[in-house]
Amino acid sequence: MGPLKLSKFISESEIEKRIKEMGAQLSDRFKGKEVIAVCVLNGSFVFYSDLIRAMDTDVVCDFFGCSSYGNSMKSSGQVKLTTDLTTHVEDKHVVLIEDIIDTGLTMSYLQKMLKIRNPKSLTTVTLLHKPDAKKVDCEIDIVGFEIPNEFVVGYGLDYQGMYRNLPYIAQVQNMN
Ligand code: IMP
Numbered sequence: 001m002g003p004l005k006l007s008k009f010i011s012e013s014e015i016e017k018r019i020k021e022m023g024a025q026l027s028d029r030f031k032g033k034e035v036i037a038v039c040v041l042n043g044s045f046v047f048y049s050d051l052i053r054a055m056d057t058d059v060v061c062d063f064f065g066c067s068s069y070g071n072s073m074k075s076s077g078q079v080k081l082t083t084d085l086t087t088h089v090e091d092k093h094v095v096l097i098e099d100i101i102d103t104g105l106t107m108s109y110l111q112k113m114l115k116i117r118n119p120k121s122l123t124t125v126t127l128l129h130k131p132d133a134k135k136v137d138c139e140i141d142i143v144g145f146e147i148p149n150e151f152v153v154g155y156g157l158d159y160q161g162m163y164r165n166l167p168y169i170a171q172v173q174n175m176n
Pocket of ligand 1: 068100102103153157158
């Protein structure tokens with residue numbers, strides 16, 4: 001599939017197990033409360049749809065569209081909001097759900113954007129975190145897996161729009 005040479009890095013069953021744990025953590029935190037679960041498009045849609053179904057509480061779904069990578073493997077350094085939320089988050093519990101935190105730019109931008117709207121609480125969840133790539137500080141409450149500073153694809157993550165439908169996370173072997 002596609003032009004890249006890939007090796008499986010995080011398997012379907014490891015992802016499934018970790019998402020159950022993350023869902024249980026969120027269910028405990030928000031027991032009996034309503035939360036607005038915000039998906040950061042495009043990359044998070046696969047993780048998001050599995051995570052919200054692992055959350056045993058009232059969930060309202062909403063979406064941020066964001067782009068910073070264009071077609072390359074390096075962040076452009078500029079975050080662009082392509083779709084805004086349709087719900088009002090003031091006085092609501094918001095859970096921001098991201099696929100991967102790399103430089104931290106996207107997350108720090110989105111957190112600022114949400115905080116000025118005065119939510120009751122803001123919880124940030126990411127499936128993957130590359131601590132060695134961090135350039136900008138952002139608060140992260142729940143991390144699925146910490147990974148090395150290497151490009152990964154699959155399970156929603158793309159390279160040039162491809163590989164999002166891989167059911168596992170793979171590392172790219174032939175990257176220069
Ligand atoms: P950040 O703003 O640098 O933290 O990057 C966040 C966004 O970059 C994520 O939402 C992803 O869409 C994309 N991204 C970062 N690292 C990777 C990767 O290894 N593979 C695919 N996309 C990535």
